[in-house]
Amino acid sequence: xxxxxxxxxxxxxxxxxxxxxxxxxxxxxxxxxxxxxxxxxxxxxxxxxxxxxxxxxxxxxxxxxxxxxxxxxxxxxxxxxxxxxxxxxxxxxxxxxxxxxxxxxxxxxxxxxxxxxxxxxxxxxxxxxxxxxxxxxxxxxxxxxxxxxxxxxxxxxxxxxxxxxxxxxxxxxxxxxxxxxxxxxxxxxxxxxxxxxxxxxxxxxxxxxxxxxxxxxxxxxxxxxxxxxxxxxxxxxxxxxxxxxxxxxxxxxxxxxxxxxxxxxxxxxxxxxxxxxxxxxxxxxxxxxxxxxxxxxxxxxxxxxxxxxxxxxxxxxxxxxxxxxxxxxx
Numbered sequence: 391x392x393x394x395x396x397x398x399x400x401x402x403x404x405x406x407x408x409x410x411x412x413x414x415x416x417x418x419x420x421x422x423x424x425x426x427x428x429x430x431x432x433x434x435x436x437x438x439x440x441x442x443x444x445x446x447x448x449x450x451x452x453x454x455x456x457x458x459x460x461x462x463x464x465x466x467x468x469x470x471x472x473x474x475x476x477x478x479x480x481x482x483x484x485x486x487x488x489x490x491x492x493x494x495x496x497x498x499x500x501x502x503x504x505x506x507x508x509x510x511x512x513x514x515x516x517x518x519x520x521x522x523x524x525x526x527x528x529x530x531x532x533x534x535x536x537x538x539x540x541x542x543x544x545x546x547x548x549x550x551x552x553x554x555x556x557x558x559x560x561x562x563x564x565x566x567x568x569x570x571x572x573x574x575x576x577x578x579x580x581x582x583x584x585x586x587x588x589x590x591x592x593x594x595x596x597x598x599x600x601x602x603x604x605x606x607x608x609x610x611x612x613x614x615x616x617x618x619x620x621x622x623x624x625x626x627x628x629x630x631x632x633x634x635x636x637x638x639x640x641x642x643x644x645x646x647x648x649x650x651x652x653x654x655x656x657x658x659x660x661x662x663x664x665x666x667x668x669x670x671x672x673x674x675x676x677x678x679x680x681x682x683x684x685x686x687x688x689x690x691x692x693x694x695x696x697x698x699x700x701x702x703x704x705x706x707x708x709x710x711x712x713x714x715x716x717x718x719x720x
Contacts, residue, residue, distance in 0.1 A: 424708025
């Protein structure tokens with residue numbers, strides 16, 4: 391089993407984005423020292439929910455500060471990237487890290503990013519499959535060309551070339567089908583519970599016709615002396631980030647966006663994810679792996695919004711939770 395951390399690079403009220411970015415690199419260093427397998431970084435634009443607009447850039451900085459831990463993007467938003475440009479970035483990071491980098495990509499949403507970057511709503515709604523195909527061909531090594539609706543260019547060599555298999559964030563049936571058809575592992579979000587994760591894995595395997603061992607699942611991870619204390623801490627802290635953060639999602643075409651009840655969401659996160667005493671965190675991680683068949687979990691550790699306490703959370707998870715999980719799953 392593999393256990394990593396997941397960094398949204400969240401900006402809590404009163405924090406400066408540049409400080410949050412610098413602190414995030416320190417969190418990756420701490421995760422390596424604590425024994426985690428990898429660290430995954432989210433990409434967001436024009437919002438305080440996450441203040442990292444380039445997960446590949448932040449991963450590159452973290453690669454330079456570490457020697458063992460894997461780095462991944464969770465995710466790079468393919469609807470606003472040119473797939474060839476993203477493939478080039480991924481290939482560079484693969485080589486510069488000695489093979490420690492994993493590219494995670496996602497469709498994203500109908501957000502204003504599509505307008506700002508000029509890719510448009512069609513790329514989000516109809517172009518994800520084509521974007522994914524160009525990316526996969528580019529990361530197969532060799533030469534690449536395209537003759538589709540959204541991408542059309544002559545054959546060019548991939549420089550540098552690298553053989554990488556992306557991971558795909560799957561939050562809809564259509565994206566799941568695209569990933570399964572191409573044999574690409576899924577990244578499942580922390581907004582779904584074990585039952586929904588298990589259903590996604592089952593649907594993937596039914597469509598693919600075989601088992602896939604590379605899926606990744608994001609969960610919240612927070613440890614305290616007692617479960618009651620851990621839940622209380624997150625319920626007090628997380629709404630301060632989520633309320634303004636989620637409000638930053640602005641649709642490109644003015645379509646209505648279903649509001650999320652932040653209190654209910656935090657309650658859900660603390661109930662279904664490894665939040666609690668060390669024993670409860672171990673029990674929850676093992677239950678998730680058993681129920682879903684996903685053997686790679688990444689823990690969102692930033693819930694308190696305080697750098698010092700987040701460092702302490704990572705170190706405590708590494709000392710009290712990680713060894714027990716790995717012992718049980720050997």
